[in-house]
Amino acid sequence: MDPHIQSYKKLGGVLGVLLVLTAITVGVSRLDLGSLSLWVAMVIAGMKSALVLLFFMHLKYESWLIRGSFLMTIGVLALFIGFMFWDVAFR
Amino acid sequence: MGSHQDTVGARIGMWLFLYTEIMLFGGLFVLYGAYYRIHAVEFIGTGQELDMVLGCVNTVILLVSSFFVAASVTAVRRNSTKGAMAFLAGAVLLGGLFLLNKYFEWGHKFHLGIYPGSPGLGESPPGRIVFYGLYFTITGLHAFHIVMGMVLLIVCIAMTGLGRIQKERFLLLENCGLYWHLVDLIWIFIFPLFYLIL
Structure with missing residues (x-):
């Protein structure tokens, strides 16, 4: 039995940061950043998902097997996305 | 049942399932990316037609x-059955509100004659048709996941009430929670891609 019971206070704090990041991503989207805006939105979405994964989904406290296989999945997806942009860019 | 080995195996199994879900939506996001490169201007114009406030x-x-579901695990582990059931009921209600x-949102779009294969949409530029095609596919698939997640959370409420989920045995709640969090995670990417692009 793992001893990691997460307190309500900590979970609430994570929720607070998630809501602040949501406000930031909405605010930034109203600025005219050109093609950069999609990347900024994706970086903020990545930060939000990291918080959900680490604390709500307690990936922070999981074994190396789950953490490693998760990173591998994201790596494969990143490879797909990378190859797709590579392909589309040189048409 | 409930031995340490079982817990580890069930968790790995759940995560393996979540990986397939990540690839399912990931594939659709790859499709979005490819079409965004081709139809950037139309994607940005059409994205502004969506209701950002509702998003x-x-x-x-x-x-x-998601916070409620995470809190319900804490409640169960602190032996607060009622607290856990209240948190889960809150999460189910919020899921229902999301679907409402x-x-x-979809009803309004249908009213405007925007739905897959509609005559009005058919006359639009290609980028607008593709954007709405992806919008209805991805948010529709996501809404279906919300429905399934709500069913799982309702099962967890019942099992908690029956004492089948309790302080020493909460694996089912954890795994159903993981599913709900994943559905939240996917929305974290859907929201900026469809509602915020400028």
């Missing part, structure tokens, strides 16, 4: 519901 409200709803918003 924001639904984002907040899912984030709070989606109903109004």
